[in-house]
Amino acid sequence: MKLTGNTIFITGGGSGIGRGLAEALHKRGNKVIISGRRRGHLDEVVAANPGMSAIELDIADPASIEKVTAKLIADYPDFNVLINNAGIMQPDQAGGHIDDALMVSTITTNLMGPIRMTSALLDHLKTRNDAVVAYTTSALAFVPLAATAVYSSTKAALHSYILSQSFMLRNTKIQVLEIAPPWVRTDLMNSREAEQAMPLDAFIDKAIAVLGTEADEILVERAKLFRGNPGPEERNLVNGFNAQMMEMLAG
Structure with a gap:
């Protein structure tokens, strides 16, 4: 992906990894538009980054996606x-x-949301040079965290969808990318102070460096062990990982 001269739309850009990516790409001379449900968070990011723009979006609502798509293209x-x-x-x-509301909300937001958002914008993106569709998944797409089984499952499903979409778009102008972070210090699961998690600024710096290459998967070093999931032996890896995490969380 080229790192300058783009017009970039980022969902979930009001905090965490989304905000980090937005600010890093904004500094590199791109026009960045962020979106999210919380207007206050969006306004805070825009105020801190003159020239950035924001659009309210509920990624779980098809009507909101349709409305934002029309505004974005116009x-x-x-x-x-x-x-x-x-x-x-x-x-x-x-x-x-399993709490049914939690399951439906997670699947709708993490899986159906990005599929719907991309689907709504593909016809436009097919007309643009240097077009990119990127998805933030997780290292947990490859090795699930048992305590967040539904979340991990949505990221695994999104990884599978990305592979299919990349194949289907292979003869178009669109490059399909997967950003798979390791555990990063964000508000997810109250991880801001987690010593074992990767500092957000360090992750963003390394992710941007990989993003500027020809790589289709944006992996930093901490995520590579997870991506190397050993096929038929994966249960041993998954069980060992979760035993370690449960011990750490209990402590």
Whole structure:
């Protein structure tokens, strides 16, 4: 992906990794439009980054996606990069009762939302040079965290969808990318102070460096072990990982 001269739309750009990517790409001379449900967060980011713009979006609402799509194309006809970053992460109980509202909300936001958003914008993006569709998944797409089984499942499903979409768009102008972060210090799961998590600014710096290459998967070093999931031996890796995480969280 080229790192300058784009018009970039980022969902979930009001905080965390979305905000980090937005600010880093804004500093590199791109026109950046962020979106999210919380107007206050969007206004804060725009105020801190003169020249950046924001549009309110509820990624779980098809009507909101349709409205934002029309506004985005009308107001920013040069728009050529979509970064699907919005997502939610909550603990669940795969070993017991799964809260139905939590499950539906997570699947709708993390999986259906980016699929709908991309689908709505593909016809426009096919006309643009240097077009990119990027998705923020997670290292948990490859090795699930049992305490957030539904979240991990949505990221695994999105990874699968990305592979299919990349194949289907192979003869178009659109490059399809997957950004798969490791555990990063954000508001997800109250991870801002987690010592084991990667500092947000360090992740953004390394992710942007990879983003500027020809790579289709944006992986920093901490995520590579997860991406190297050993196929038929994955249960041993998953079980060992989750035993370690449960011990750490309990401590």
